[in-house]
Amino acid sequence: MVKEEVVLVNFWSSPFGSRVKIALEEKGIHYEYKEEDIFNKTSFLSTINPIHNKVPVLIHNQRFICESLNIVEYIDEAWTDRSPQFLPSDPLHRSQARFWADFIDKQLYEASKKIYRGKGEEEQVNGKKEVLRILKLMEGELGEKAFFGGDNLGFVDITLIPFYSRFYTWETFGKFSIEEECPNLVAWAKRCMQKQSVANSLPDPLKIYDYIVSFDKYYD
Ligand code: GSH
Structure with a gap:
């Protein structure tokens, strides 16, 4: 089985990044954590989030997903086989x-x-x-x-x-x-x-x- 790439790019104090961490942990998804200093942003951040240039960003197999709530929904759908489901089905x-x-x-x-x-x-x-x-x-x-x-x-x-x-x-x-x-x-x-x-x-x-x-x- 090919190992999945899951990376969270975040800044430690971000409440938005914490949402993503919780979602990944709830589903038991292993991920790599990359700290981005938002006071001294890397050019990498503008590559992975060119529109907002903000954290958090989730990298999943070389795809970049931005905006915390959008990321949490993505996690719910991309790993739909893993419980719990965050959004109700109704x-x-x-x-x-x-x-x-x-x-x-x-x-x-x-x-x-x-x-x-x-x-x-x-x-x-x-x-x-x-x-x-x-x-x-x-x-x-x-x-x-x-x-x-x-x-x-x-x-x-x-x-x-x-x-x-x-x-x-x-x-x-x-x-x-x-x-x-x-x-x-x-x-x-x-x-x-x-x-x-x-x-x-x-x-x-x-x-x-x-x-x-x-x-x-x-x-x-
Ligand atoms: N709506 C965004 C989300 O939900 O992900 C908000 C993200 C956000 O505001 N991130 C802050 C940031 O990257 C850190 S808490 N700030 C850097 C900047 O504003 O340039």
Whole structure:
């Protein structure tokens, strides 16, 4: 059997890259990890992701797949014989999972940046309000389920959980407690962290905090 080439090109702090790591680990796919310094990008990155020039990028047998959610879907489909399936088979449930993943993707990161990069108190307070609104909506969507995917980690879980390692930074900058505001969501996050795939893929929250305070570029 010919050995498959699976390489993840990523930057250690990236919540987007963590999604890909979780997906690969959940399916038990062996991969090589290549760190790309996003402050000093290689020309290789522009070859494998010419449109966005960002990480993560997955290389699978010399094909380049970009954009984290697109990569997670690719992994689900390219290794469809491996469980678990991240997206449900029912078209309605599939579209709902994609809807929530898209919602998180479009809103959470941008809102959270205002908490630690906001210019002035007003923007910071707005960022905090927006983050809590999003997290509360997600808590409502989770309801009584163990995971967004039901009994197993699914597409929405993989999309959202990487941000858990940023909760400490948001809370410290914003002076609030996510656990007080969204206890069920934090219980869900702790449940996710019990999975090896998640625990192995998320950066240390204190390291993220130190990293974010250590520079003022609009990068993270
Ligand atoms: N929508 C992209 C995804 O989901 O993969 C976002 C990727 C992204 O923003 N990556 C950051 C990056 O490569 C690292 S967290 N930044 C470098 C840059 O913006 O030039």
